[in-house]
Amino acid sequence: MKRKNLPEQFLMLLYLGRWLLLASIVGALAGAASAALLAALDWAGDTRSAHRWLLWLLPLAGFAVGLIYHLLGKSVEGGNNLLIDEIHDPKKIVPKRMAPLIFIGTVMTHLFGGSAGREGTAVQMGGALADFVTRVAGLKQDDRRILLMAGISAGFASVFGTPLAGAVFGLEVLAIGRLRYDAILPCFVAAIISDQLPALLGVHHTHYAVPLVPHFSLGIFGATVLAGIVFGLAGMVFAQATHGLSRGFKRWIAWPPLRPLIGGAVVVALALLPATDKYLGLGIPTIVEAFQQPLPAYDFAAKIVFTVITLASGFKGGEVTPLFYIGATLGNALSYVLALPLPLLAGLGFVAVFAGAANTPIASAIMAIELFGPEIGPLAAIACVVSYLFSGHTGIYHAQRIGHSKRLPLPEGMRLSEIAVFRKKQGEAADKKDDGAN
Numbered sequence: 001m002k003r004k005n006l007p008e009q010f011l012m013l014l015y016l017g018r019w020l021l022l023a024s025i026v027g028a029l030a031g032a033a034s035a036a037l038l039a040a041l042d043w044a045g046d047t048r049s050a051h052r053w054l055l056w057l058l059p060l061a062g063f064a065v066g067l068i069y070h071l072l073g074k075s076v077e078g079g080n081n082l083l084i085d086e087i088h089d090p091k092k093i094v095p096k097r098m099a100p101l102i103f104i105g106t107v108m109t110h111l112f113g114g115s116a117g118r119e120g121t122a123v124q125m126g127g128a129l130a131d132f133v134t135r136v137a138g139l140k141q142d143d144r145r146i147l148l149m150a151g152i153s154a155g156f157a158s159v160f161g162t163p164l165a166g167a168v169f170g171l172e173v174l175a176i177g178r179l180r181y182d183a184i185l186p187c188f189v190a191a192i193i194s195d196q197l198p199a200l201l202g203v204h205h206t207h208y209a210v211p212l213v214p215h216f217s218l219g220i221f222g223a224t225v226l227a228g229i230v231f232g233l234a235g236m237v238f239a240q241a242t243h244g245l246s247r248g249f250k251r252w253i254a255w256p257p258l259r260p261l262i263g264g265a266v267v268v269a270l271a272l273l274p275a276t277d278k279y280l281g282l283g284i285p286t287i288v289e290a291f292q293q294p295l296p297a298y299d300f301a302a303k304i305v306f307t308v309i310t311l312a313s314g315f316k317g318g319e320v321t322p323l324f325y326i327g328a329t330l331g332n333a334l335s336y337v338l339a340l341p342l343p344l345l346a347g348l349g350f351v352a353v354f355a356g357a358a359n360t361p362i363a364s365a366i367m368a369i370e371l372f373g374p375e376i377g378p379l380a381a382i383a384c385v386v387s388y389l390f391s392g393h394t395g396i397y398h399a400q401r402i403g404h405s406k407r408l409p410l411p412e413g414m415r416l417s418e419i420a421v422f423r424k425k426q427g428e429a430a431d432k433k434d435d436g437a438n
Contacts (some may be wrong), residue, residue: 023150023189030126030154033199038203044111049308061112062260065105070256073101083127090141098128113280114308116317125268126155146183150190157191161205167191172360178403181252210347214377215324223338224379228386230424235356236391245312279306283325290328292345300330319396329354348383355384355390
């Protein structure tokens with residue numbers, strides 16, 4: 001009997017078995033890598049807290065990271081954006097060196113006090129390991145795209161302990177307004193498998209509590225919408241500031257290793273100000289506090305400054321945990337003016353600022369349910385979607401494509417990094433048309 005004449009369910013069994021195997025391998029590799037990363041970052045954070053003088057070496061650490069990438073890592077400098085580009089337009093295998101380089105760079109950033117996250121590292125390791133599996137298995141381009149998406153999902157899920165959000169993140173992050181259902185099975189399998197590894201290896205995630213979610217009312221709905229607008233604007237500011245300062249560093253400083261050296265020196269100078277130590281590193285203790293008690297209303301802005309300088313100058317890590325910090329502390333600050341419980345606003349900000357900055361409202365809303373419980377789901381969905389809309393066509397991943405634009409008429413498939421030039425040309429064309437009419 002020819003293959004095409006076999007029952008669809010039989011063919012689906014073959015498909016299921018194949019992707020269960022491949023996605024499980026990717027999930028196990030990414031989960032183990034994330035467990036090692038989480039353990040290393042815990043060590044780095046504890047060591048820096050015990051030896052505060054290490055902060056003075058941050059500029060030298062930045063120079064070392066910059067030099068390592070300048071000599072060995074030019075092919076993987078794109079990081080998460082490289083993975084997104086390879087999924088959209090496959091050109092070459094992701095170099096195996098991406099995983100160890102980003103691991104080393106991230107641990108160095110945190111050991112010496114840089115303000116950065118960890119999801120970028122986990123996602124890049126997951127993607128690099130997934131592409132290693134594609135080489136071993138001899139997969140074709142279409143299957144390679146799918147396995148790369150599974151690697152992204154696995155890395156995100158395992159580093160935050162959110163398997164469903166991680167799975168959807170890998171499907172959602174590639175293009176604004178569009179999900180890739182062709183990879184839904186591998187992404188879910190890889191995310192769920194990877195989420196099991198850290199706990200099995202003795203590494204655990206931080207728990208946050210939103211003890212009370214009030215009953216739905218028009219007042220609560222309105223306050224959530226207003227909060228979502230503010231969260232979206234914060235995500236937009238963070239993304240634009242990071243990309244803008246990064247362009248500035250590249251324009252002002254020609255030799256790449258000098259950029260993180262100077263950026264590190266600026267961070268050290270800022271850290272000399274009173275009560276600024278909490279803006280260094282991951283900032284997990286402050287995130288936890290944001291759910292428990294009122295904090296200074298400027299904490300979110302200070303974290304934006306420290307993180308933008310750290311990442312834009314060339315230190316390695318990720319944006320998401322700082323975005324959690326920014327969102328939780330911004331929500332905490334909004335509790336002074338909005339009639340919503342402080343822990344609830346902190347939880348909404350935690351996920352909604354990320355939703356706006358990463359253009360992933362569905363994954364973010366699911367993350368809220370996984371982290372804080374199902375009761376927060378409806379309000380988290382409102383905050384995340386509104387934040388996504390009000391962040392505009394910006395984002396921390398400039399390789400994201402336009403699948404379905406939010407409001408502006410933009411060509412499908414355009415990268416976020418190309419929008420400014422496109423709109424400038426549109427404006428020039430409109431001006432010429434007006435001049436001709438006059």
